[in-house]
Each structure stands twice: as structure tokens, then as C-alpha cells.
Amino acid sequence: MATISLQNVTKAFGKNNVIHGINADVKDGEFIVIVGPSGCGKSTLLRMVAGLEIITDGEICINNKRVNELEPMERDIAMVFQNYALYPHMSVFDNMAYGLKIAKIPKNEILQRVNTAAEILQLQDYLKRKPRELSGGQRQRVAMGRAIVRKPAVFLFDEPLSNLDAKLRVQMRLEIKALQKELGVTSLYVTHDQVEAMTLADRMIVMNAGNADQIGAPLEVYNDPQSTFVAGFIGSPPMNFLNNLFAQNQQLDSSAQQAIDRLLTDLPTEVSATLQQQDNDNLTIGIRPEHLSLCEPPTAHLIGKVKYTEPLGAETLLYIEVQNQQTITLRQAGDIEIPAAGDSCFIRVNTALICLFDSKGKRIQI
Amino acid sequence: MAASGMVIKRGKSSWLSHIGMIIGVIIVCFPIYLAFITSTITPEQVAHPPMPLLPGDQLLHNYQQAFFSGINAPVWKMLVNSLVMAMGIAVGKIMISLLSAFAIVYFRFPLRKTFFWLIFLTLMLPVEVRIVPTYEVIANFGMLNSYSGLILPLVASATATFLFRQFFMTIPNELAEAARVDGASPMRFFWDILLPMSRTNIAALFVILFIYGWNQYLWPLLITTKPEMNTIVMGIKQMFPVGGEVPDWPLIMATSILAMLPPILVVVCMQKLFIKGLVDSEK
Known part of the structure; x- marks a missing residue:
């Protein structure tokens, strides 16, 4: 359960400015989708919240606590990666339990938490399998399971569905939405797919070349776009100009x-x-x-x-x-x-x- | 198409290719067979041609003598020395190159590239080129006639570092990031994730490096003067008499056969791991 606030967050790689000051406040339990074309800085922004990229300027707070200098693990977040990033030599169970083992959580609690997560995600029958023996959708679920068992304050999703085929993507999209509502965990979700953004988001941040062009509820953004970029990007086919x-x-x-x-x-x-x-x-x-x-x-x-x-x-x-x-x-x-x-x-x-x-x-x- | 054709094809051409291969095997194996025959007969039989082509009755006697007393030092002692040296070199090289590749790939430190190329440069220098200064260093450390003197100069390996570096670079970066989000420290990531993922590479390298260490000749020849520190490969050479005397061929050949066994054992045992690594590819 957490709020996130971004204050004038900036990122530069060397002299190259890629994110030019983003301000946003995320309420507790909100599902925020960051959407934009490739190269607009949306993944970089997410990785800065995760603590995988250094924040050049500005401040990120989770639960009103400045986290700029904290390691990912100390930020109380969990992340789902685009290519799932499952440990290939570990079973599904060990993949999900790894973070808990490092946190020195007692064995029986690990067992209980992983089993609960596996039940939610319908992975009970696959706990002993290796990631390579699973289908794309199942791997995706394991990656989600790894995030769930940690009971984090914030979920971060980095284009989690883009490696799946179209049909599965629609199914997983619904599952993610249902899961997030059920758990009530504040979530940031990066995607380049505006349909995903429209269907998942409580509010969305439309990014364009390192700027947040518009922040708002999906229909608000659709009906009331603040720039030609937003109007052209959200909606398929795009708005006529x-x-x-x-x-x-x-x-x-x-x-x-x-x-x-x-x-x-x-x-x-x-x-x-x-x-x-x-x-x-x-x-x-x-x-x-x-x-x-x-x-x-x-x-x-x-x-x-x-x-x-x-x-x-x-x-x-x-x-x-x-x-x-x-x-x-x-x-x-x-x-x-x-x-x-x-x-x-x-x-x-x-x-x-x-x-x-x-x-x-x-x-x-x- | 050609491959499947070869499997299905029967008749004359298949027999011909089999005969060709059998001849090849005979050419390769005959000297070893001859060595084995020599190790089972008496020195007199060797000296009086023609040499027999069937095993004699001296097998037990020759091997017992070689194994327990030898000429300069008993073979078991030399085998132990070789084993310590080969294991030391193989394990040492793998540990050091794993760690240095880990540092080079996953950490950003000043002169990272420079260090990598420095390591890489040493590939250009064979042991023989730097053997005099190395000898000097080892002698000054008082490591002559010691296991550490045998092993230490040979444990740094640019080849292995390079190999592990290339392998680590194929591992997706997200894996390291996922471990970081999971709260794993860098060394924890190394132990829990990198090491298990590299195990087929490690097995392959171990085989190559063990044989490399086992076959070292020049370095042990320089560094050991006491017979009880001889390694087996150089020890065989030491068994030849200095003067015009007739060498004790059966004993020498028995030693040679014994010297071949451990590398064969390593290859045969590790082959299973090899194939396993090839069949179930991870990633």
C-alpha cells in the first residue's frame, strides 16, 4: 500500500537528456499506465522508480519517503520484466521463493506464500518445473508470482505482455487487471500499446520524447487530448487532423x-x-x-x-x-x-x- | 539430406567407409597397443627383434615395479604430483577467470577495458617466452620443488577469462536486475545464478585445463629437481638412462600407460556432463 510521487524527475545519459522533468502523483492502490512510442523514455522512467537507473535530478518518493539513494530491494517494490527474467536453472518454486530466501523469511512462511501465489495464478501443478518447460503465458505468470510473493508496496511492469501472442495478451491483460484490483497494490505499468493502456489504466501518463504530454483517466485523455501527439497516439485509427x-x-x-x-x-x-x-x-x-x-x-x-x-x-x-x-x-x-x-x-x-x-x-x- | 542419406544407405559404400574408418582407428591405436605389449614383456624380449605382438606374462610384475618403485621415483608418487598439479591448475584457473570475468562484465570501475585488454594481451605470450623471469620469481619466493611453485605460475588464464566473459555477456541483463530487485548482493548473484548457469562451460573448461595441466612438461622440468616432486609426464623422460645403457623399456612403457589413464578417465566422466549440457540447453 503506497503512494508514489515524482517531482521534476530528470534523466540524462552523459549530455543526452532523455527525460525532461516529470511530475506525477500516484494515489494508493492506483493502476497507472505509462504509454508512449518506443524511445520516449517510459521504460527509463520505470527503471528510475525501480532503482535500476540513477536519477539525474528531481525526487522520487514512495510513501512520502525519498528513495533516490535506496537500492531496489529497500524500496519495497517488485518488478515484472518484458522477457520475464526468470532464473533458468531454478524451478518455478525456487524462482518465486528466491527473493524471500534472501530476505531470510522462515521456510514455512515461504512455502505458504509461494503456494498462495501459485494458487492465485493457477501454477500449482508447475512448481517443480523449470522455466524452459513452460509456455510463454505460464512464464509470464511465474514472473508475476515472483512479484506477488514479496508483498511489495508497488508493482512495476515493464511491457510484460509484449512477448506474448495477441490472443494470450488479451487474456493476460484481463488477469493482470483483476489481480491488481484484488490485491490493491499501487502499480506502474509501461506499454507502447495504447489498447493495453486504455483497458488497464486508472490513469495514464502519455509520454512523448521525454515529456509527460498528458496525465489523466483513459477516457478523459481520449475525449480531451491536450496535444496533437496525444490525440494521434491514443485511439486506433488515430484522430484526423x-x-x-x-x-x-x-x-x-x-x-x-x-x-x-x-x-x-x-x-x-x-x-x-x-x-x-x-x-x-x-x-x-x-x-x-x-x-x-x-x-x-x-x-x-x-x-x-x-x-x-x-x-x-x-x-x-x-x-x-x-x-x-x-x-x-x-x-x-x-x-x-x-x-x-x-x-x-x-x-x-x-x-x-x-x-x-x-x-x-x-x-x-x- | 546427405546426413540422412548416410544413415539409410546400405551395401558396398557403407562397408567401404567402415573399412576406411577401421583402418584409421588401427593407425591411431597401434602405437598405444605396442606400448601396452612392451609393458607386458621382459627387457630381453624388447632387445631381440622381432618384438612379439601378443601380450607377455610380465604384466603384473612390470606394473608392480613401476607403480611402487619405478626408476627415480615410484610412479604412484609421480601420479599424485601430476594430479595435484593438474587439479590445482584446472580449479585455480577456473576460479580466477570466473571471478575476473564477473568483475569485467558486471562492474563499472575505472580502466575496466584496459584491464580486460591487459589480460587479453597475456594470451599473446606463451609460457616459454616468460619462463626465465617466472623462474626467477618462483626461485626468489623459495617455491622450487613445491606444489605451489608448480601451480601458481600457470593459474592465470586469459583464455578462460575471455570465454567466461563472452558467456556472461550472453546472459540477459534483466537477470542481474531481477536479482537486484530480489535483494541479492553481487556475490550472491554470482553464487546463486551465474555459477549454476555456467556449469556446462565450467565442465568443458575443466576437461581442457586438466589435460593442459597434466601435460605440462617444460615448467615442471625446470622447477623440480628432487625425483619425489617429479610429475609423471616429465618423469617418463627422466627414466631414460643418461649413459649408453639400455633403457628399461617395459618399465617405461608401463609408466606411459599409467600416465595416460587419468586424462582418459576425466574425459570419459566429464563427457556425460558435456552431452547433458548440450542436450538440455538453458536460456
């Missing part, structure tokens, strides 16, 4: 011009006001694929041409080229008729849900 939609000097035919004018009048007044206030050439309009729909010509906001389609059964993704050679994605329900590639199409925008971003990609709040 449109530039120069209302520029004056475009060569548009009359129907397209009518559509654009209709869009401008249909936008919430605050949005259109902002668009007129500023030099609107530099603004980016963001709209989620599911907030677009096909419509009849008289109500269209955008006119485009279908490039190709992806019918996924439950839903269909349409890739449509609109003005200025910009391609947007439209998501519609699977039972709606699918236009053929090359067809002209008319798109209606759910204007209330438009996001505006400035030239640096920051969200303009309206």
Missing part, C-alpha cells in the same frame, strides 16, 4: 465551397470565433473517425473521394481524400452500406466534438 480548411485562396468548386461554408456556420460559436480571431492558417482541426459520417449532399460539411475501405465486420473504416490532398479516416458501423473505392462521398462532421490545436500542436481550450 485537417489544416488550412478555411483558407481563402483555395480553388474549390461551388459545391465544395458550399460545404465548407456550411461547416463554418455549424461550428460552435466559440470555435468559429477562435478560428476567425487567430491566423487560422496555423490552426489544426482534430476530429475522431467516429465523429464523421456519410450523408446526403445538401447536409455535407466535407466532400471527398473514397481511396480505400477496410471492412472489419462490426465496423468499417473508410479512407477518404478531401481537399488539399488530405486523407481522413471515417469509422462507421459495419451494417451501413460501404461505398466503392473511387466514389465521391459527402461527409458530415459532429461539430460539437471538434478539437482545435495551435501551430505547436497544443490544444486550444474553448
Whole structure:
């Protein structure tokens, strides 16, 4: 049971700054997912909390105690590694018991704790096996078991599911979530998979090139992204970005011009006001694929041409080229008729849900 | 395809290749067989050709004489000396190179790379090149005619250090980190994890180094002057008379056969560990 606080945490390898000051507070029992593309510093951040990397600047506190100088073991954490890092020559039992043996916990208590963990993870039948005799999912469970038996204050997960196949990943994801809720242990979880992040997190930290772009609950981040990076990274397919939609000097035919004018009048007044206030050439309009729909010509906001389609059964993704050679994605329900590639199409925008971003990609709040 | 073909193929070509191999084995084994025959006959029979090709009746007598009295020193004494030296060198080399490889791979200390290359450089110098200064050092320490004098100059091993370094570098770093999170101290990690994981490497090296130590010739020849400190490999050479006398061939050959047995034993015993290591690969 623990809280974690990161205060202006910075990491530099030599002169190379990889993490530029991260602030975050984690409440007791919270499941925090750190998500970002590879190389954004998310694993480094986790390893700094674990004590495997030295903290260049700033402070990490677990339960309000500064842990910067403590060894991993003294921080009361347990970590699950991407490649599981099981000791290959030890049985499953010994793998799980190793940390307890070092901590000089009495034998019968070790036995009891490992058996309890094995029961939770359904590993009772495998305790005598070596890691190489287990499947990927079982190894993953052993790695989790090793973390559980220590009864740590904090769980740290470093992309624990990325070595598993897609089906198993979904199953283990649910198991991890259930386990964390059951044990109520504060957890930090690193992943590059935004679906994992969305499904697991109580709150998530979206990282971009060493910065925390946004911290918030998954749906809050999804519905209210603070930057074009977050909007593009969270959600699949990503948010559509449109530039120069209302520029004056475009060569548009009359129907397209009518559509654009209709869009401008249909936008919430605050949005259109902002668009007129500023030099609107530099603004980016963001709209989620599911907030677009096909419509009849008289109500269209955008006119485009279908490039190709992806019918996924439950839903269909349409890739449509609109003005200025910009391609947007439209998501519609699977039972709606699918236009053929090359067809002209008319798109209606759910204007209330438009996001505006400035030239640096920051969200303009309206 | 070729390999499976060879297994299935029957008839003439299979017989031919078998005959070829049998001839090869005979060529390799015949001198050893001859040595064994010589060790079972009387010196007179050796001196008067033709030599018999079947074992004589002196087997027990010759081996008893060689084992318990020998010419300069009894063979059992020399065998013990060789065993101590070979074991000392093999075990010493493995311990030292394991520890130095551990230091080089897992610790960051100043001049780490330099130290590694210094160790590596000694590979370039064979024992013979540095034998005079080494002799001087050992003589000054008063280690002539002693086991420590026989073993110590030969225990440092760049080859073994290099081998363990390469092996440790293939072990994923997460394993060391997991041990750290589990609260293992560096030496604990070494004992509990690195050492058990290296055991097949250790077994392989042990075989090679034991034979290397057993076959040392030049160094024991220089460092030991007393017959009771002779090792068996150099001891055989010492059995030849200095003057024009006829050497006692049966005795010498009995000693040679005895000298071959321990290395064979080590290879045969360790082979099982070898194969086990190859079959169930860990990682």
C-alpha cells in the first residue's frame, strides 16, 4: 500500500537528456499506465522508480519517503520484466521463493506464500518445473508470482505482455487487471500499446520524447487530448487532423465551397470565433473517425473521394481524400452500406466534438 | 539430406567407409597397443627383434615395479604430483577467470577495458617466452620443488577469462536486475545464478585445463629437481638412462600407460556432463 510521487524527475545519459522533468502523483492502490512510442523514455522512467537507473535530478518518493539513494530491494517494490527474467536453472518454486530466501523469511512462511501465489495464478501443478518447460503465458505468470510473493508496496511492469501472442495478451491483460484490483497494490505499468493502456489504466501518463504530454483517466485523455501527439497516439485509427480548411485562396468548386461554408456556420460559436480571431492558417482541426459520417449532399460539411475501405465486420473504416490532398479516416458501423473505392462521398462532421490545436500542436481550450 | 542419406544407405559404400574408418582407428591405436605389449614383456624380449605382438606374462610384475618403485621415483608418487598439479591448475584457473570475468562484465570501475585488454594481451605470450623471469620469481619466493611453485605460475588464464566473459555477456541483463530487485548482493548473484548457469562451460573448461595441466612438461622440468616432486609426464623422460645403457623399456612403457589413464578417465566422466549440457540447453 503506497503512494508514489515524482517531482521534476530528470534523466540524462552523459549530455543526452532523455527525460525532461516529470511530475506525477500516484494515489494508493492506483493502476497507472505509462504509454508512449518506443524511445520516449517510459521504460527509463520505470527503471528510475525501480532503482535500476540513477536519477539525474528531481525526487522520487514512495510513501512520502525519498528513495533516490535506496537500492531496489529497500524500496519495497517488485518488478515484472518484458522477457520475464526468470532464473533458468531454478524451478518455478525456487524462482518465486528466491527473493524471500534472501530476505531470510522462515521456510514455512515461504512455502505458504509461494503456494498462495501459485494458487492465485493457477501454477500449482508447475512448481517443480523449470522455466524452459513452460509456455510463454505460464512464464509470464511465474514472473508475476515472483512479484506477488514479496508483498511489495508497488508493482512495476515493464511491457510484460509484449512477448506474448495477441490472443494470450488479451487474456493476460484481463488477469493482470483483476489481480491488481484484488490485491490493491499501487502499480506502474509501461506499454507502447495504447489498447493495453486504455483497458488497464486508472490513469495514464502519455509520454512523448521525454515529456509527460498528458496525465489523466483513459477516457478523459481520449475525449480531451491536450496535444496533437496525444490525440494521434491514443485511439486506433488515430484522430484526423485537417489544416488550412478555411483558407481563402483555395480553388474549390461551388459545391465544395458550399460545404465548407456550411461547416463554418455549424461550428460552435466559440470555435468559429477562435478560428476567425487567430491566423487560422496555423490552426489544426482534430476530429475522431467516429465523429464523421456519410450523408446526403445538401447536409455535407466535407466532400471527398473514397481511396480505400477496410471492412472489419462490426465496423468499417473508410479512407477518404478531401481537399488539399488530405486523407481522413471515417469509422462507421459495419451494417451501413460501404461505398466503392473511387466514389465521391459527402461527409458530415459532429461539430460539437471538434478539437482545435495551435501551430505547436497544443490544444486550444474553448 | 546427405546426413540422412548416410544413415539409410546400405551395401558396398557403407562397408567401404567402415573399412576406411577401421583402418584409421588401427593407425591411431597401434602405437598405444605396442606400448601396452612392451609393458607386458621382459627387457630381453624388447632387445631381440622381432618384438612379439601378443601380450607377455610380465604384466603384473612390470606394473608392480613401476607403480611402487619405478626408476627415480615410484610412479604412484609421480601420479599424485601430476594430479595435484593438474587439479590445482584446472580449479585455480577456473576460479580466477570466473571471478575476473564477473568483475569485467558486471562492474563499472575505472580502466575496466584496459584491464580486460591487459589480460587479453597475456594470451599473446606463451609460457616459454616468460619462463626465465617466472623462474626467477618462483626461485626468489623459495617455491622450487613445491606444489605451489608448480601451480601458481600457470593459474592465470586469459583464455578462460575471455570465454567466461563472452558467456556472461550472453546472459540477459534483466537477470542481474531481477536479482537486484530480489535483494541479492553481487556475490550472491554470482553464487546463486551465474555459477549454476555456467556449469556446462565450467565442465568443458575443466576437461581442457586438466589435460593442459597434466601435460605440462617444460615448467615442471625446470622447477623440480628432487625425483619425489617429479610429475609423471616429465618423469617418463627422466627414466631414460643418461649413459649408453639400455633403457628399461617395459618399465617405461608401463609408466606411459599409467600416465595416460587419468586424462582418459576425466574425459570419459566429464563427457556425460558435456552431452547433458548440450542436450538440455538453458536460456
